[in-house]
Amino acid sequence: MKIVFPYRVASVLVIGSASTLASAQDDAPLHEDERIDEIIITAPFAESQAETLLPINVISGEELREKVTNTLGDTLKNEIGVNSASFGSGVGQPIIRGQTGNRVSVLQNGIALTDASNVSPDHGNGVEPLLADRLEIVRGPSALLYGSGAIGGVVNVIDNRIPETLPGQTDFQLEQNYNSVNNENKTVFRLDSSIGNVGIHLDYFSRDNDNVEIDGFAIDEIGVERLEELTAAFIGDDHDDDH
Structure with a gap:
């Protein structure tokens, strides 16, 4: 008993001293020379996961000015999975993955167009691509957000x-x-x-x-x-x- 007791006391004293020292270090303010400078990491060619998964193409700026023509379908016909259903030089409805007509929804600033192109393939869309700031093409599951009339895809014309x-x-x-x-x-x-x-x-x-x-x-x-x-x-x- 005389041998064990002193060691136990010593252990308690050592632990208590260490805890007191650690607490004092935590409470002490950091010096200016110990602060870490701000680090900025950039990746100019990185693409977010959301952008990778959503099959959406955006055409704007100089690219749009180079591709724009008289009709919406002719403007987009060189995009992947897009063609133009032409019943003449003034029609050019967009075809997305083989679907057109009431299976492809054409929007103007996010609002569905209601014109003769919805019921007849020989009528052009009632929106002018020459006045557009941006054209958005939506394919695949992302088009489900726009209802059953967009089973083939969506073309959204942003003209501000x-x-x-x-x-x-x-x-x-x-x-x-x-x-x-x-x-x-x-x-x-x-x-x-x-x-x-x-x-x-x-x-x-x-x-x-x-x-x-x-x-x-x-x-x-x-x-x-x-x-x-x-x-x-x-x-x-x-x-x-x-x-």
Whole structure:
């Protein structure tokens, strides 16, 4: 007993001293020379996990200015999985992964368009890509957020018609184009500005063109006239037989 007791006391004293020393070190303020400077780590070519998983393509800026054409489908037809359903030079509805019409939802600033293109493939979309700031293409499971009418995908045209923020300066755009193939004249005008706390957006678009001219005859006018005569004669004979 005389041997064990002194060692136990010594152990208690050593532990108590160590705890007191550690507590004193924790409470002591850090000196300036012991602070760690801020470290900034950048990765310019990194892509977040969310961006990797979401099949969304965004076209804007100079890329959009280089690709934009008269129709939405022709503007996007070189993107992966996208084509243009053309029933003429002025139609060009977008096809996403083989789906078009009411299976592809076309939005303007996030709001679904309601026009003749929803019910007839020979009508163009009622939105002008030449006035767009950004085009967004949504494919795959991400399109489920937009309902059953977007089973093929979504094309969202952002044109800032309703300004989200007040412009810091006045932006003015005027574009005039001419196409000799079909005598097409195209005028685009846009103005973004602000007065006090009021945002201002003005845009104007005009396109006028004739039929596309090609070498030779695409349609034999004489043959068309003869066909119309035969059709009228057949209908007339059939009408006489009924009476």
